[in-house]
Amino acid sequence: MEKKSQYDVIIIGAGAAGLMCAAITSARGKKTLILDHSAKIGKKIRISGGGRCNFTNIHTAPETFLSQNKHFCKSALKQYTQHDFITLVEKHGIDYHEKTLGQLFCDNSAQQIIDMLFQECRDAGVTLNAETEIHSVSKENDRYTVQTSNGDFESSSLVIATGGLSIPKIGATKFGYEIAKQFDLNVITTTPALVPLTFQAALLERCKELSGLSVDAIVTFGKTKFREGLLFTHRGLSGPSILQISSYWKEGEEIEINLAPDHDAYTFLKARKDSDPKKEIQNSLIDLIPSRLAVNICESENISGRIAELSDKKLQKLANLINHWRIKPSGTEGYRTAEVTLHGVDTNELNSKTMECKKHSGLYFIGEVVDVTGHLGGFNFQWAWSSGYVAGMNA
Numbered sequence: 001m002e003k004k005s006q007y008d009v010i011i012i013g014a015g016a017a018g019l020m021c022a023a024i025t026s027a028r029g030k031k032t033l034i035l036d037h038s039a040k041i042g043k044k045i046r047i048s049g050g051g052r053c054n055f056t057n058i059h060t061a062p063e064t065f066l067s068q069n070k071h072f073c074k075s076a077l078k079q080y081t082q083h084d085f086i087t088l089v090e091k092h093g094i095d096y097h098e099k100t101l102g103q104l105f106c107d108n109s110a111q112q113i114i115d116m117l118f119q120e121c122r123d124a125g126v127t128l129n130a131e132t133e134i135h136s137v138s139k140e141n142d143r144y145t146v147q148t149s150n151g152d153f154e155s156s157s158l159v160i161a162t163g164g165l166s167i168p169k170i171g172a173t174k175f176g177y178e179i180a181k182q183f184d185l186n187v188i189t190t191t192p193a194l195v196p197l198t199f200q201a202a203l204l205e206r207c208k209e210l211s212g213l214s215v216d217a218i219v220t221f222g223k224t225k226f227r228e229g230l231l232f233t234h235r236g237l238s239g240p241s242i243l244q245i246s247s248y249w250k251e252g253e254e255i256e257i258n259l260a261p262d263h264d265a266y267t268f269l270k271a272r273k274d275s276d277p278k279k280e281i282q283n284s285l286i287d288l289i290p291s292r293l294a295v296n297i298c299e300s301e302n303i304s305g306r307i308a309e310l311s312d313k314k315l316q317k318l319a320n321l322i323n324h325w326r327i328k329p330s331g332t333e334g335y336r337t338a339e340v341t342l343h344g345v346d347t348n349e350l351n352s353k354t355m356e357c358k359k360h361s362g363l364y365f366i367g368e369v370v371d372v373t374g375h376l377g378g379f380n381f382q383w384a385w386s387s388g389y390v391a392g393m394n395a
Contacts, residue, residue: 004154007033007127009395010146011159012134013176014041016384017367018161019117024392025157026124033127033153035146041130042114043170044163048381053110055089056082056385057378059102065383066247066373068188072347073372073383076355080389082382092116101228103377137179142362157362157395161388164341164368165190172335176369177344183360186346188371192338193247196238197255197329206296208234213292218258219245227261235333243376246332247342257325260288266319269307273315277308281318289322297321340380344371354394355387364391 009025011018014036026032040046045053057064060082065073086104089096094116095107106112121128133149137158144158162176177187199207210232217230219241231239245255260268265288272284284307285294298304301321303314332338345365349357355370357363366387374380 004145004152005033007031007153007155009033009157009159010035010144010153010155011161012036012137012146012179013161013163013367014038014128014130015161015163015367016042016045016117016381017163017388018159019121020385020388021159021161021364021366021392021395022126022128023117023120023124024389025159025395026121026126028393030157030395032125033129033155034121035129035132035134035148035153037131037133037173038171039131041128042117044167045114045381046110047167047170048110049105051110052105052108053113054099054103054105054378054381055096055113056085056104056382057102058082058086058098058104060379060382064375064379066193066342067347067371068343069347069371072350072352073386075352076386076390077382079353079393080386084389085382085385088120089113089116092119101377134175137182139183139360139363144362155362157364159364159366159391159395160369161366162369164344165335166192166338166341166368168335176365180345180349180365180369183357183363185349185357185359185365188343188346190341190343192332192335193342193373194243194339194376195246195332195334195337196233196236197242197246197249198236198331198333199327200330203327204236206300207232207236210292210296213290214239215259215290215293216261217241218261220256220258221245221248221250221253224248230257230259236329240376243339247373247375249329251331252328254326254328257327259293259322259325263288263323264319265322266316269315269319270312273307273310278306281305281307281310285318285322339376340373341368342373344369347371353390355391356394362395364395366391 008030009032011034022034062074094112135147146153211234213232218227226241226244228240355364367384
C-alpha cells in the first residue's frame with residue numbers, strides 16, 4: 001500500500017477562512033496541509049468589492065449576522081475581531097479606506113489581501129496543494145484520511161472550509177455539505193443570499209424601462225429594513241438595499257419600498273398643490289424622485305395633468321407608490337449572482353468556541369459552509385477570518 005503523507009491538520013478549501021486557519025495552525029507548530037481543487041487560489045477574494053475586497057466592516061457585531069442560532073457567532077467574533085484583522089492588514093502595509101457604513105476596502109487591489117494571506121501561510125510553513133481533486137474523506141481510529149488526485153494524506157484534525165454555493169462560475173460546489181452529511185451532521189437547506197430579486201412580466205417591464213437608475217431607498221420585509229441604494233435592472237431590482245433584504249425575504253411574500261425616505265410624499269404633494277397648482281404632476285414629482293421614475297409611476301397609474309386637477313385621493317395613491325410601494329418578487333437570480341449562501345451546516349452540530357464538530361473530535365467547519373451569514377459590506381469576510389482563526393487555534 002502507498003504510504004499516506006502525515007500531517008497534524010488538513011484544511012480543505014483555500015479561500016478566506018481556509019487560508020486564515022492554515023496560517024494560525026501552522027504558526028502554532030502544527031504541520032499543516034491545505035488542499036484546493038482550483039488552479040487559481042482565492043478567486044472570491046479577488047473579485048470581491050469590485051476588485052478591491054471589502055475585507056471587513058468596523059461595525060461588525062453579532063446582530064449583523066443571520067443564523068438559526070443567533071448567538072453562535074458571538075464567541076468567534078469576540079476571539080478575533082475586525083480590529084484584529086485591520087491590525088494584520090496594517091502590518092502588511094496595505095492601504096485601505098472606509099467607503100460607506102463602515103465598509104473597509106483596499107485602496108489598490110484585492111490581490112493584496114490574497115498576497116497577505118499567502119505570506120502569512122508561507123512564513124508559518126504551510127504546505128499548499130492547488131489543483132487537487134478530493135476523491136474521498138474517511139475517519140478511522142481518530143485519524144482522518146483524505147484521498148486525492150495527488151496522493152493520500154492523513155491527519156488528526158480536518159477542517160472543512162469549502163464555502164457555499166454562491167457564484168458557481170468561480171468553483172463553488174456542494175462538497176462541504178456532502179462531507180457534513182457523510183459524518184451524520186444536519187445541514188439546513190440552503191438558499192441564495194445577498195442576491196438581486198426578480199419579478200413577473202408587468203413589473204419586470206417597468207424595471208427594464210428604468211434599467212440603470214439608482215435611488216436611495218428603504219426596503220422593508222417584516223420588521224427588517226435597510227436604507228441603501230436601490231438599482232433597477234433589466235432583470236428586476238438590485239443594489240445594496242435589495243441584496244440586504246434578499247437574505248430575509250420569504251418566497252411568496254411582499255416587500256415594501258420607500259423611494260423617497262426623507263420625505264412624506266403626500267404632505268409634499270399637498271403643499272405643491274397649494275404653492276404651484278398649474279404645474280404638471282410629473283414635474284411636481286421631479287423634486288421628490290428622479291424624473292425617469294416620476295414619469296414611469298405616473299404612466300403606470302395613468303395619472304396626468306396639472307396637480308391642481310388631481311383629487312387628494314389620487315395624490316394619496318401616488319404618495320403610497322412612493323413611500324409604501326408594495327411588490328411581490330417572483331424569486332431571485334439564484335446562486336449565479338448571489339454573494340453568499342444562506343444556511344448550511346447546522347450550528348447545533350458545532351462548538352461555538354472552537355468550531356469543532358460535537359460528534360467527531362478533530363473535525364471542524366468554518367466560513368460560508370456554516371449556517372452563519374453576514375449582512376452586505378464586509379461582514380462575511382469577517383466571519384471567515386474569525387471562524388478560521390478560532391478553528392486554527394484549536395485544531
